[in-house]
Amino acid sequence: MAPPDDLVARAQAGDQTAFRDLYRQHVGRVYALCLRLTGNSGDAEERTQDVFVRLWDKLRTFRGESAFSSWLHRLVVNVVLNERRTTGRRERRVALAEDPDSVVGAQHAAPLHQSAGLSIDLERAIAELPEGAREVFVLFDIEGYAHAEIAELVGIAEGTSKAQLFRARQLLREKLAG
Amino acid sequence: MNEDELLRAVGRLPRSIEPPRDLWPGIEPRLQRRRHWYWIPLAVAAVLALVVIARSIQTQPAWDVTMLAGRPLLGNTRLAASGRLRVGDWLQTDDSSRALIAIGHIGQVEVKPGTRLQLVAARRDDHRLALARGGIDATVDAMPRLFFVDTPAGTAIDLGCAYTLETDSLGNGRLHVTRGEVEFETGPRSSRVLLGAIIQTRPAIGPGIPYVEDAPAPLARALVAFDFENGGARAARTILALARAQDAMSLWHLLQRVDPTLRAMVYDRLAALVPPPAGVTRSRAIALDSRALEGYWTKIHNIQFRRIVLRGVREIDPRTGTTRRHE
Numbered sequence: 001m002a003p004p005d006d007l008v009a010r011a012q013a014g015d016q017t018a019f020r021d022l023y024r025q026h027v028g029r030v031y032a033l034c035l036r037l038t039g040n041s042g043d044a045e046e047r048t049q050d051v052f053v054r055l056w057d058k059l060r061t062f063r064g065e066s067a068f069s070s071w072l073h074r075l076v077v078n079v080v081l082n083e084r085r086t087t088g089r090r091e092r093r094v095a096l097a098e099d100p101d102s103v104v105g106a107q108h109a110a111p112l113h114q115s116a117g118l119s120i121d122l123e124r125a126i127a128e129l130p131e132g133a134r135e136v137f138v139l140f141d142i143e144g145y146a147h148a149e150i151a152e153l154v155g156i157a158e159g160t161s162k163a164q165l166f167r168a169r170q171l172l173r174e175k176l177a178g
Numbered sequence: 179m180n181e182d183e184l185l186r187a188v189g190r191l192p193r194s195i196e197p198p199r200d201l202w203p204g205i206e207p208r209l210q211r212r213r214h215w216y217w218i219p220l221a222v223a224a225v226l227a228l229v230v231i232a233r234s235i236q237t238q239p240a241w242d243v244t245m246l247a248g249r250p251l252l253g254n255t256r257l258a259a260s261g262r263l264r265v266g267d268w269l270q271t272d273d274s275s276r277a278l279i280a281i282g283h284i285g286q287v288e289v290k291p292g293t294r295l296q297l298v299a300a301r302r303d304d305h306r307l308a309l310a311r312g313g314i315d316a317t318v319d320a321m322p323r324l325f326f327v328d329t330p331a332g333t334a335i336d337l338g339c340a341y342t343l344e345t346d347s348l349g350n351g352r353l354h355v356t357r358g359e360v361e362f363e364t365g366p367r368s369s370r371v372l373l374g375a376i377i378q379t380r381p382a383i384g385p386g387i388p389y390v391e392d393a394p395a396p397l398a399r400a401l402v403a404f405d406f407e408n409g410g411a412r413a414a415r416t417i418l419a420l421a422r423a424q425d426a427m428s429l430w431h432l433l434q435r436v437d438p439t440l441r442a443m444v445y446d447r448l449a450a451l452v453p454p455p456a457g458v459t460r461s462r463a464i465a466l467d468s469r470a471l472e473g474y475w476t477k478i479h480n481i482q483f484r485r486i487v488l489r490g491v492r493e494i495d496p497r498t499g500t501t502r503r504h505e
Contacts, residue, residue: 016209023202028194035195049201053208122187141188169181176179176187 008068012059019059023052029069030076036138037080039127051079077139077153084131085155125175129168136161137168239300240264241280248275250289263297270294271312281305281325285318290344298328313344317357331379332364339373349381354391359479372427372479374486380406387431390424390482397421401428404435414440418447423496424485426452426478434466441466452478452497 007025010018030051035044055075062071126134135154139145140161147165151158179187240262249256251270252263263269263279271277271293279287282305289295293312299305307314308328317340318325325336330349334341339358345351353362353371360371364384369377371388378386378401386405389398400416403409409416414436421429429448436444441464454463455477462470481499488494493502 016206019209020202020206023205027201028196031197031201032193032195041198045197045199045201048197049204049208052201052205056209122191141185142191169184173179173181173184176184 005064005068008059008062008064011056012062019056022055026069026072027052030072033073033076033138033143034080036123036126036142037077037135039129039131039134047076047080047083050083051076054079073143077143081135081153081155121176122172125172128175129171132156133164133168133171136164137172140165141169239297241282241297241300243269243280244278246276246278246288248272248291250275250277265297265300268294268296279307281316281318284320284324285316287317288315290314299326309343309345311345311347313342315342316340329379330381332362332367332384335361335363337361341371345379351379353377353379353385369431370427370475372482374482375427378402378405387428387435389428393425393428394420394422397425397428404432411437411440414444418444421447421451423451426496427482430471430475430478433463434471448474452481 007018007022011022027048031044031048034047034051035041038044038047051072055072058075062068126137129137132154136150139150139153140147145153147158147161150156150161154161156164242260243250243252243257243263244260245257248271249258251257251268251272252261253267255261257269257277269277269279269289271289271291273291276291277289279289281287282300282302284305287307290313293314294310295312295314296308296310297306298308303324304326305324306326306328310330314327316325316327316334316336318336318338320336320338322337323335327334327343329343329345329351331345331351334343334353337359339355339360341353341355341357341360343351343353353360354376355371355373357373359373362369362371362377362379362385364379367384369385369388371377371385374392375388375390376398377388380386383406387401389401397417397420400409400413400420404413404417407413414432417428417432426448429444429451433441433444433448442460445460445463449460454460455473458470458473463474477499481494481496484499485494485496488501494500495502
């Protein structure tokens with residue numbers, strides 16, 4: 001496979017084969033973020049596809065001022081949050097007992113190790129968080145965004161972001177302790 | 179679990195999770211479709227732009243011109259038989275050439291020899307020529323105020339009529355109305371020229387007082403003196419002395435142009451020649467009350483029309499517009 005920069009340049013020029021390789025390189029990261037932000041594997045698949053379709057349209061605006069992965073990351077967040085705003089969809093979490101395969105963390109490709117059980121529990125607990133708390137938790141604690149950035153991305157006050165994070169952590173501790 | 183343990187667990191979460199199925203088959207067709215859609219609006223826009231440009235070229239305002247004699251010059255081209263006069267184009271005739279211009283769909287203009295004119299506007303509500311010099315015979319069959327001819331001395335405004343308009347190289351002009359009515363306007367000054375009447379025009383001054391085509395020559399000269407030669411009160415008195423009932427149109431204009439101190443005298447002469455219609459009082463007319471003036475004008479207008487239209491058929495009393503009885 002070509003170096004990432006070369007792939008980006010070729011995809012920018014309209015090379016669909018290069019774009020497919022770009023998809024293969026980044027789909028795991030994109031899907032993981034979509035899965036954690038939506039809390040649902042079905043929605044995550046749709047959003048992942050939306051992200052790459054959007055990426056195809058937007059790719060020519062990427063000027064290399066930041067790492068491609070960071071730029072793509074921001075695109076993922078925007079696509080997921082915009083979709084939630086425009087459709088007004090409520091969180092559609094799937095009950096674990098009803099559809100175990102759709103549960104976040106059930107399909108980890110990473111090999112299981114000693115802490116795998118805890119990771120899966122944590123993924124499930126994150127998926128069950130209220131929407132607002134989940135988004136802030138994923139963006140802050142997992143993806144490393146600052147509260148100011150989250151406030152801008154989600155369209156909330158910075159203080160609300162901090163409050164949602166506090167709430168999310170508290171809920172997770174309670175769930176994982178139980 | 180405390181917060182540190184939670185955050186350590188978060189730190190161990192995988193950064194990447196492979197989706198349970200290959201999502202590419204759902205992405206690829208959307209890329210192709212979107213790429214097509216990307217071009218379709220552009221293609222449609224390009225086609226529309228071409229259509230608009232083509233239509234604008236086809237529908238660019240232009241009037242048909244037909245050569246009547248000689249080789250008139252249309253723009254820089256000698257007119258062989260016919261051509262199109264577009265907005266901004268000049269048409270010139272020499273001493274031996276004439277041309278006929280179709281004024282859109284509302285009339286026609288015969289361009290006399292030695293004329294230079296330009297098509298200024300060719301809109302539905304504004305058919306406009308500029309006559310720089312020479313002469314035209316215009317015939318219009320349309321609602322009033324659709325056809326205009328700009329001259330160095332002002333604008334002839336068609337009120338549904340036929341007329342001859344001439345302008346010499348100094349901008350001095352003459353308008354003779356042969357059907358209907360024409361208004362000639364220069365800034366605030368305007369003259370209403372009825373069927374069978376004439377006005378002289380001068381640049382920087384505008385239209386003179388109209389007079390009927392059979393007006394005595396001394397009366398016409400007095401009007402010119404009043405309008406263009408600072409004739410003042412003396413010329414006004416001459417006009418009043420020479421005026422007949424047929425010249426009521428001239429006195430109606432004179433009333434509005436003389437010094438206010440002379441208005442009563444003009445009104446009295448006009449009223450003696452053509453009695454005012456009901457509702458028009460002396461005081462209101464002298465005060466130039468618009469309703470009084472319009473009422474008087476309507477009567478003068480009707481008499482003049484009957485007089486000209488029935489000329490040779492019946493003898494019309496120029497004081498009343500009624501048929502004269504012979505004892």
